[in-house]
Amino acid sequence: MGATLPGLLSALLLLLLPASLRVRDQLLLASHRREAEDGIGGGLHPIVLIPGLSCPDLEARLTDAYRPLKPGCSRVEGEGWFGLWTNRTWELDVERAECFVEQMRLVYDPVLGDFRNLPGVETRVPYFGSAAGSGSKIPTHPEFCMGALRSALGRLGYREGETLFGAPYDPRYAPPMPGQTSQFYSRYFRQMARLIEDASERNNGRPAIVLGHSFGGAVALEFVRNAPLQWRDRFVKHLITVAPTWSGGYVRPLTAFVSGLDLFFIPAAPQLAMRSMWRTFETAVWRPYRPRRCLGADRW
Ligand SMILES: *[C@@H]1O[C@H](CO)[C@@H](O)[C@H](O)[C@H]1NC(C)=O
Numbered sequence: 175m176g177a178t179l180p181g182l183l184s185a186l187l188l189l190l191l192p193a194s195l196r197v198r199d200q201l202l203l204a205s206h207r208r209e210a211e212d213g214i215g216g217g218l219h220p221i222v223l224i225p226g227l228s229c230p231d232l233e234a235r236l237t238d239a240y241r242p243l244k245p246g247c248s249r250v251e252g253e254g255w256f257g258l259w260t261n262r263t264w265e266l267d268v269e270r271a272e273c274f275v276e277q278m279r280l281v282y283d284p285v286l287g288d289f290r291n292l293p294g295v296e297t298r299v300p301y302f303g304s305a306a307g308s309g310s311k312i313p314t315h316p317e318f319c320m321g322a323l324r325s326a327l328g329r330l331g332y333r334e335g336e337t338l339f340g341a342p343y344d345p346r347y348a349p350p351m352p353g354q355t356s357q358f359y360s361r362y363f364r365q366m367a368r369l370i371e372d373a374s375e376r377n378n379g380r381p382a383i384v385l386g387h388s389f390g391g392a393v394a395l396e397f398v399r400n401a402p403l404q405w406r407d408r409f410v411k412h413l414i415t416v417a418p419t420w421s422g423g424y425v426r427p428l429t430a431f432v433s434g435l436d437l438f439f440i441p442a443a444p445q446l447a448m449r450s451m452w453r454t455f456e457t458a459v460w461r462p463y464r465p466r467r468c469l470g471a472d473r474w
Pocket residue numbers: 261306307308309310
């Protein structure tokens with residue numbers, strides 16, 4: 175297994191990369207392969223998990239600028255930050271589910287050329303850095319959101335905060351196209367770089383493995399692709415993307431756009447009610463196979 179993994183990884187990577195990047199990455203992978211063969215027994219490489227679309231939590235805070243369509247939606251338990259999308263959201267009653275659908279919405283700002291929250295709604299992604307913070311949101315499927323993988327990594331000796339990390343993101347935003355503004359991803363890519371540098375430092379300078387599942391695979395790929403080559407060479411041991419697009423290929427995003435998406439599991443909110451929310455997400459109109467180019471350092 176140890177001997178075939180690098181081969182598997184390079185095959186996977188080469189399939190995912192545009193031709194212009196393949197030769198360079200093949201060289202990089204060859205050097206990584208040699209290192210892996212030399213360095214067996216030298217300790218674990220830190221691993222950063224980037225989970226699928228429905229996995230990261232989202233917290234919100236309402237300000238006086240919030241003008242809810244339904245008056246009840248401005249009343250939330252206590253003041254300050256509250257869990258908007260969490261592993262408890264499935265418990266919402268019909269009324270609160272309507273508020274969820276409203277407060278999750280994004281609006282496109284043509285002046286900014288970027289998406290943002292509704293006026294008066296502030297959001298943040300908690301548990302950045304933690305792999306355990308992005309657990310399954312569906313009580314009957316605790317293994318979702320890389321739960322099974324985290325357990326397996328634990329058996330291999332990986333420990334949260336030492337060698338095992340997570341980089342949850344705001345699932346409503348999509349990684350930007352070349353030249354496109356993305357306030358969310360500008361910050362996220364910087365945070366991710368710091369996370370990886372710190373993880374590497376804690377582990378005797380060993381570069382990190384970046385592993386993304388599903389939409390997280392696309393996020394991982396865009397992160398690595400946007401990283402300056404020298405930085406990448408120094409800090410990224412492997413990029414692993416597992417099922418890095420929707421299982422439905424082109425068709426599922428289209429049907430979700432037409433009839434809503436069941437990924438955000440809230441029994442009290444019918445799929446059609448979720449449609450109005452989903453359609454405002456940048457991720458809803460993101461196309462996995464659009465042409466891209468490597469941007470180098472300009473987003474850092
Ligand atoms: C829900 O998420 C929190 C925060 O990550 C975690 O502490 C808790 O164990 C989770 N609960 C379940 C049932 O997964």
